[in-house]
Amino acid sequence: MKxxxxxxxxxxxxxxxxxxxxxxRRMQIIDAAVxxxxxxxxxxxxxxxxxxxxxxxxxxxxxxxxxxxxxxxLVCEAIHAEVEHRVAHALKKATGGRDVLAGMIRExxxxxxxxxxxxxxxxxxxxxxxxxxxxxxxxxxxxxxxxFVKALQELADTGDLPPLDKQEIExxxxxxxxxxxxxxxxxxxxxxHFKIEDxxxxxxxFILGKSTGGYIxxxxxxxxx
Amino acid sequence: MKxxxxxxxxxxxxxxxxxxxxxxRRMQIIDAAVxxxxxxxxxxxxxxxxxxxxxxxxxxxxxxxxxxxxxxxLVCEAIHAEVEHRVAHALKKATGGRDVLAGMIRExxxxxxxxxxxxxxxxxxxxxxxxxxxxxxxxxxxxxxxxFVKALQELADTGDLPPLDKQEIExxxxxxxxxxxxxxxxxxxxxxHFKIEDxxxxxxxFILGKSTGGYIxxxxxxxxx
DNA sequence: ATTATCTATAGATCTATAGATAATGC
DNA sequence: ATTATCTATAGATCTATAGATAATGC
Numbered sequence: 118m119k120x121x122x123x124x125x126x127x128x129x130x131x132x133x134x135x136x137x138x139x140x141x142r143r144m145q146i147i148d149a150a151v152x153x154x155x156x157x158x159x160x161x162x163x164x165x166x167x168x169x170x171x172x173x174x175x176x177x178x179x180x181x182x183x184x185x186x187x188x189x190x191l192v193c194e195a196i197h198a199e200v201e202h203r204v205a206h207a208l209k210k211a212t213g214g215r216d217v218l219a220g221m222i223r224e225x226x227x228x229x230x231x232x233x234x235x236x237x238x239x240x241x242x243x244x245x246x247x248x249x250x251x252x253x254x255x256x257x258x259x260x261x262x263x264x265f266v267k268a269l270q271e272l273a274d275t276g277d278l279p280p281l282d283k284q285e286i287e288x289x290x291x292x293x294x295x296x297x298x299x300x301x302x303x304x305x306x307x308x309x310h311f312k313i314e315d316x317x318x319x320x321x322x323f324i325l326g327k328s329t330g331g332y333i334x335x336x337x338x339x340x341x342x
Numbered sequence: 343m344k345x346x347x348x349x350x351x352x353x354x355x356x357x358x359x360x361x362x363x364x365x366x367r368r369m370q371i372i373d374a375a376v377x378x379x380x381x382x383x384x385x386x387x388x389x390x391x392x393x394x395x396x397x398x399x400x401x402x403x404x405x406x407x408x409x410x411x412x413x414x415x416l417v418c419e420a421i422h423a424e425v426e427h428r429v430a431h432a433l434k435k436a437t438g439g440r441d442v443l444a445g446m447i448r449e450x451x452x453x454x455x456x457x458x459x460x461x462x463x464x465x466x467x468x469x470x471x472x473x474x475x476x477x478x479x480x481x482x483x484x485x486x487x488x489x490f491v492k493a494l495q496e497l498a499d500t501g502d503l504p505p506l507d508k509q510e511i512e513x514x515x516x517x518x519x520x521x522x523x524x525x526x527x528x529x530x531x532x533x534x535h536f537k538i539e540d541x542x543x544x545x546x547x548f549i550l551g552k553s554t555g556g557y558i559x560x561x562x563x564x565x566x567x
Numbered sequence: 568a569t570t571a572t573c574t575a576t577a578g579a580t581c582t583a584t585a586g587a588t589a590a591t592g593c
Numbered sequence: 594a595t596t597a598t599c600t601a602t603a604g605a606t607c608t609a610t611a612g613a614t615a616a617t618g619c
Contacts, residue, residue: 133571158469160385163607174573179609240527241469244383259531287535288544291528292521299520302465306484310512319513326551358597388581399599404583 125194129187132180142181145171147195150188155234159189159242189242190250196235197257203228204261217277219321221268226297226320230313233301240302265290296320350419354412357405367406370396372420375413380459384414384467414467415475421460422482428453429489442502444546446493451522451545455538458526465527490515521545
């Protein structure tokens, strides 16, 4: 995983002076920790193991972080940076097509598919973080949702979507975000019946409504008796 | 929290013979553990604390469970039993109205609202469980989704909903389940803009489509240029 | 001289159990 | 006599650091 520079670099203090070294060593630490955390979870991973996997001594680990929690925070930030980077990158492809929103959903869901272990990790361990950092991680979640809010707003403004009020837009954006996550934490089951492309298709229909005929809509069903 | 008898009673062995005593003591243990786990999380709670909170000695705790993991499993099972019980109970109210599905969603979301700490707990700690029990907990998740699958199937069969294939029904049921959960783990944010009743209303519109005019539907927006 | 790194371990827990005691029922 | 309960602690970790060593740059 590429370690995109993030807020975390400033937040987490290090004993080491050389900035470039901090960056590189933390990259090693993050990569090692991500692997172990995904495999065994945060609590069952020891700082010794992280150091060994990163190829450094336990002592040195503590020159680059002040606590095991720091490692988790670095990991969460790195994952978010990666997701954000990939989503931003993918969304460039999406713009321009007939259905901008469908394209965005598609690219985002593909990112969720590829990063599912990572997304799941953040979900499960966020609570472990000290409050100060938990907030940061949650803010990151919002930032991603914000991308969809903005897109929906624009589409509603230009008339590409029916008029939607702020609340509706907000919620639909959250829904899209979370339905992407759903693929990560229900994959153990959904994977039996869906490939990611099926999932994208049916979910897009669900979110946008089938283009031919309404989706589950009261007025498209039989009249009430 | 009422401790509805569940699978767990048989799964988790006890040194104590008296069945009724097992039931009562485990109820104490579960109640204590739920409280502590919600407050501090599973890993930061010690067996000593659980015992103290339950009003028994640490030694006695280990007469009723074989490990700390056992406690977590008992807790997860109890929460599921409670959710299931409440949903089943709530759904009785829902049936009969004009829009059965909307009623079901409403009752289910209300349960999510009231049990949000508990649902969140299960989400976050399931991964900690040994595989054998993790599976059980995940099966429980499916059981709940199954309730919606069944309801959707019936409504599609009777023509109260437009025809939907198995895959679509399956996915919509999952969506409903997860959008209920979404209220539990994004509440910290959603709560700023929505009361539970707002949330129910907008989500129901989203899932069922607005009854007046389509929801976000390609064919209800302006024609493609 | 300063910065980075390693080795070795202090100190703090925490789970789970062994063995002693109290309560119960024949 | 059997079952339930408690007290006290063995044994196993694990985090974080102190102090020693190696590398770097003036």
